[in-house]
Amino acid sequence: MIEIDKVCKRYGDTLVVDTVSLAIPRGGVVGIVGPNGAGKSTLLSIISRLMKSDSGRVLVDGLDVMKTPGRELARRLSVMRQENHVAARLTIRDLVAFGRFPHNRGRPNRDDQERVAAAIAFVGLDAMADRFLDQLSGGQRQRAFVAMALAQDADYALFDEPLNNLDIHHAVSMMRLFRRMGDQPGKTVVIVLHDLNIAATYADRIIVMQNGRVVGDGAPSEVINGHLLSEVFRVEGDVIEIDGRRVVSVAP
């Protein structure tokens, strides 16, 4: 369980995360949606202790993320942020192997190597595992970073806009992959998403953020509606239902 307790964060005068309190229990896929600048990425950074909140605290399985030793936390929680540039020249295999670092402290054994190979195969990069990252397309690199998070094998996996740079084929296969991750016993996937249809199709629960606050929270059928389009995203459009799934169609 991730417990977020009255977390606030401001940049200068702007309150980017405004007293957010949430509980994310174990299991399933949780999508976070909201307009640009709603504070989604900041909240994700605070949960994963990459950023300090100004007030409030975050507990992961009862452990305060700012006070728990990094290694302990890294085995429970993984995070992948948007930017995917690496200064050093690494192969896909090198990169994904870093995911095992919280478990082996840089001394990989056979089990680690197998898990790394499995993670690379899982994202469909096994044919090019020894290529360098700078020889990959944006989408391939993105998948390599997802494979690293897979190899980390944490109970809570956080992804910040993992579908950037991906065409619809790869976006869908990645969401299926997250779905499979979230369906494993005890594993939870939290994803910041932009595409409402993707969120509605794959997430069990959707959290809506606007101006640093949580303004909606629930199953896709409860959250994806006309109100969300007009009030939060300020677009005109319709929400239709196909086979029990909510589908957003914006007005031309």
Added chain:
Amino acid sequence: MPPDRPRSARLVLVAVTSLAILSAVAFMTLDAKGPWSFILTHRGIRLAALITVAYAIAVSTVLFQTLTGNRILTPAVMGFDALFLLLQTSLVAALGGAGAGAIDPRLLFSVECLAMVGLSGLLFRLLFRGEGRNLPLVVLSGLLFGALFRSLSSFLQRVMDPNDFLVLQGRAFASFNVVDPSLIGVAALLAIAATIIVLPRLAELDVLVLGRDRATGLGVDTARLSAIVFAVVAVLVSASTALVGPTTFFGLLVANLAYLLIPSAQHAKVLPVAIGLAIVTLVGGQMLLERVLGFGTALSIVIDFVGGVTFLLILFRSGRR
């Protein structure tokens, strides 16, 4: 982009190590005139100094580049060795030549080292604070700081008492040819201490190559690691500067050559090769220039020239991306 032939790291290491040993042997024996006992001690001291310097510069540069997440900046480019010179100069100016002369040079050096760790830490924070740091700006301010420190040193040297200046000259103006023998022992000890501190942290440093946030996400205490490794860098820079003076582009040259030769980002593989290359360049270069080509003083100029060209090449290449 050239095709990537996976070079064996071990092969590179063996080749570089053999070259390093070869240059050390040549340095000791080539063109020896006079009694061996004299030659071996005389050259041995210089060899020890050169190797210590090569070690300190190679290690400090690679570590510094890992900490700052780029391959253009080095402690020397950022003006850290100029800071050490300024420290030396101001210490002599403050104590007076007689005062500074009365103190054991090793004690003085230790004090300078400590001050260096503190001051360069401050400089580092100043240059690298904030998240949106921009590389050209950091390079520029580093060069500016270097110029500032050099100007301040030379200003102090101009207004200082001529007798004090003589003491300072004896102490501080070392070069590849004139090594201060009293400090070799301390410098070598510091280098060994640095190794002992850094060795168990190499795996964490490997992770740091991914960037600070990712390393944190993988459970590395980046703030603590940076502080420790940075202190080590400051001490190593002090050691090399005290022995042979500033070497602006030397570290950049050997570090980037090592990255080029080694197909891996692992410090356990890159560091030994960088050290070996540094020894080959310094000891072999000095040997070639002195004994084969018969030049007296030019090594630092040659290294800075080649290193400077490398610096520009890297800068242009990274600008084009």
